[in-house]
Amino acid sequence: MANNDKIVNLAVVGGRRGSSFNKALTALADRVALKAVCELRQDMLDKWQEQFPDIRTYTDYSKLLEDPEVDAVLLATPLAMHAKQAAAALRAGKHVLSEVIAAHTLEDAWELVEAVEQTGLTYMMAENYCFMRPNMMIQNMAHQGVFGDITFVEGAYLHDCRTLTHTPDGELAWRGELQRGFNGMNYPTHSLGPLAKWIGINDTDEFDFMSTVTSRNGSMPKYFAEHFGESHPGAQSDYWRQGDSAVTTIRTKRGVVISLRLDWVSGRPHNMTHYGLQGTKGAYLAARHDREDPLVWIEGRSPGASYGAKGQDMAQWEPLWTHREEFEHPLWRQWLSEAEKSGHGGGDFFVIDEFIGAIREKRRPAIDVYDAVLWSSVFPLSVESAASQGKPMRFPDFAKNARRNG
Amino acid sequence: MATSNGSKGPVRLAVVGGRRGAAFHKSFAPLAGRITLAAICDRNEQVLQAWRETDAEVKRYADFAQVLNDPDIDAVFLATPQTEHARQAIAALQAGKHVMSEVPAALTLDECWELVETAERTGNVYMLAENYCFMRENMLVGNLARQGLFGEITFAEGGYIHDTRNLTHDASGGLTWRGQLRHSFNGMHYPTHMLGPIAQWLGINREGGDAFDYMTTFVSKEAAAHVYFREKFGERHEGADRAFWSQGDSAITLIRTKNGALIQLRLDTKSPRPHNMTDYGLQGTRGAFVSARHKEEQSLIWLDRHSPGSTLHESKQAAKWEPLLAYADRYEHELWRRWDSEAGKLGHGGSDFFILEEFSSAILDRRMPLIDVIDAVTWSCVAPLSAASVASGGQPMAFPDFRKTNRANR
Secondary structure (H helix, E strand, O other): OOOOOOOEEEEEEOHHHHHHHHHHHHHOOOOEEEEEEEOOOHHHHHHHHHHOOOOEEEOOHHHHHOOOOOOEEEEOOOHHHHHHHHHHHHHOOOEEEEOOOOOOOHHHHHHHHHHHHHHOOOEEEOOHHHHOHHHHHHHHHHHOOOOOOEEEEEEEEEOOOHHHOEOOOOOEOHHHHHHHHOOOOOOOHHHHHHHHHHOOEOOOEOEEEEEEEEOOOOHHHHHHHHHHOOOOHHHOHHHOOOOOOEEEEEEEOOOOEEEEEEEOOOOOOOOOOOEEEEEOOEEEEOOOOOOOOOEEEEOOOOOOEOOOOOOOOEOOOEEHHHHHHHHOOHHHHHHHHHHHHOOOOOHHHHHHHHHHHHHHOOOOOOOOHHHHHHHHOHHHHHHHHHHOOOOOEEOOOOOHHHHHOO | OOOOOOOOOOEEEEEEOHHHHHOOHHHHHHHOOOEEEEEEEOOOHHHHHHHHHHOOOOEEEOOHHHHHHOOOOOEEEEOOOOOOHHHHHHHHHHOOOEEEEOOOOOOOHHHHHHHHHHHHHHOOOEEEOOHHHHOHHHHHHHHHHHOOOOOOEEEEEEEEEOOOHHHOEOOOOOEOHHHHHHHHOOOOOOOHHHHHHHHHHHOEOOOOOEOEEEEEEEEOOOOHHHHHHHHHHOOOOHHHOHHHOOOOOOEEEEEEEOOOOEEEEEEEOOOOOOOOOOOEEEEEOOEEEEOOOOOOOOOEEEEOOOOOOEOOOOOOOEOOOEEHHHHHHHHOOHHHHHHHHHHOOOOHHHHHHHHHHHHHHHHHOOOOOOOOHHHHHHHHOHHHHHHHHHHOOOOOEEOOOOOOOOHHHO
């Protein structure tokens, strides 16, 4: 409790994505202060300094970690750097809030767990999709048993990010390198994080095994040919390992099936929340676009009956918001106006709020290192599964030490 | 008798399984002169009696073997429990009858092979009555796909999510065939409603088209059936015990094709949820399709260079879905253009009419039907392959190549 009134001094690492947390940091100024920014590009650092004249700027991450006035780092860097940077920060005595995904190899995942266990510092993964309003409301309903015994959940990340895979002159950015270097479920946590929370993974249930099958690629070579000409190596299909669509199926130890789909290269209107749930008492279905409502049907509450008994009306979906009064998540009741002003459907606000709260109250954050590496491990496991025609892969038991120590 | 009907017509059809068969009744009128309802076969005397009252001139049989012995029957429509389809189809083909079978065609790989071999040896017409292939939107999407508007198709999905727990038992709690199947089988036991339309969009088994390569299946635990039986028939009913049911609530099958398309199927026939008959999606390199979530909604489509906006970040206008039916004027399937006024009035979104029309045309024109025996077993074999995959913890299973003329070459 000693730290409860101390303002946490935060450094943002990775100036581009980091800047979208600005509104959230402003809203939480009574508990967190931006102390430093670390970024390789000087022009981006200059912009930060214009907006925040008092901050320190670093181009060298190891120098940042030596700064005694920095309590915590927010890693908004390319995906493949997260785990190593997080472990280094923990070893330097800093709390870590890491962008997704936490680790892209199993070795990195274990190293990260070890660093957290040995330092005792706060590590949280910034999986902002867990905090989106409909996702938290569904979590609240699921935990109260409204859907009965849950048997199936699904999530998808379908977002055409091809323009982010390269620089203006056709060099590959980290997303491009990812498409080139791997074939699997290479961005699993936006879809998986909320689902794992709904069904109590690392609490009342565990992942057991999973399988991944991917399609061939088509959209990336087509795009590179159209934008950079046939002579760009990216215009060739075999330049890219990643298929356009990847689907991962997970089975939990309690017998829930989880379906994840990823496609971030195909042309399609973007829809940020794409989820579904089925239990023995009801179902949930996200909207297809932002002018539709998410839908819910709950036996006994929603109109109609599911199977066709004579004289009964057929079951009919209701907007999820019909049940808002009763099931809005407490965090959204408390912070609605602040959250709606910040990025990613409020997710960015709650991520910072939760991270700072966990540090100050010396408690485990809502998305701790065991959640982070477990969800992220779908990436390396999927690459191996997809390479062997969808062979099922077992999940490592990352939390074994935590359980042993009670 | 086998092919003696030739082009003389009309095809004299016996409907086997009078209950489901009744749904087809209206579809015969617009096809007068091409196909007629000549006989009904059902073990249940009450079902036969109902036909006696409405169609006095139709012959009535309680025994399937007698239908096969009747020389005045050219063809049979098997609307029987799915566990009987393959044996009955093989017997009918051997007796010289053309066969239209309800879905799926077979439940074991041996039955699949025997069906292919029997159809090829006898030369009689075999068609799978996969009516979802003929639904208006599915045919429209198929037309768009064939004309390349989606570009190369990389992903397609279909779900059959329909709470049919009330059909798994009779009034006193005895299990029907649906109940028996869920008691003994665990997998993707009802794959063709989703897979049939998707296979046609991708040109599976077609010249210059694609072929299924391998698949995996995961199934959730059972949760909804035993709760239902307990509530309906009490703790002492055998179905009130979770362990009585092999089939889990939700099944997911992933199929990869030889050309690298990915297909996802979902099946849930017992969880409570509003029913939606068409639950499909498609993604290609030039566009995407997603079906309506319920009857009051429209199916949506986005096509690069046709639909508004762009999906690329530098674009000023974000891509926006359009109603699928905005493309009906230009891309409606010719069958729906020709028959819309008839089909729209009839069962299962018009598709019951089309399967009867297609089956009779294939017999009269002496050609392969749109859904032939190879399609039928290729789609249906997902059930036995899924059971093997589930039993081995989700191992991938290779598809047999039923186009090879015998099993040894597969």
